[in-house]
Amino acid sequence: MSTKTKATHLYSSRIDLPETTRSKVAELLNETLAACLDLWTQTKQAHWNVKGKDFYQLHLLFDDVAAAVYEPIDMIAERATALGSIAHGTARNAAEHSFIKEYPDVSKMSEEDHLNALAERLAAFGKHLREGIKKCDEWEDQDTNDLYVEISREVDKKLWFIESHIQRKQ
């Protein structure tokens, strides 16, 4: 878990989860929020800048993936606030705290380079989400666990959409 996130401020709340749980989960949620915002902008970057003979198909596909990545941002942020913590959702915060590596220079990228770059990033995000499922289960916060299950299933699906363009038969 990133040591840089500052999500641990807690308001008092009547919610029946221990403060230690609320604090740990909120820190994890803020790590996810930063990565999700970052991944969304990177997917848009691919949507805008892809070039090649399949431009239009990939332009639409990347927008579909971007919409799927954007969808859970509000739920992630509001789970942190529902737990009595703070959502750190600015672009600067996302840039500072995201574990997703920066998107490459699009002026040098082929269609396949974009597909590989997005597959790599979606897979990294999916891995983080599955770790989140396990952590929330251990911390006995099944509501956040359920949120991570929902998001990871959709991320896996979009990874399939992307990888289907570049997978080869063994």
Ligand SMILES: [Fe+2]
């Ligand atoms: Fe667009």
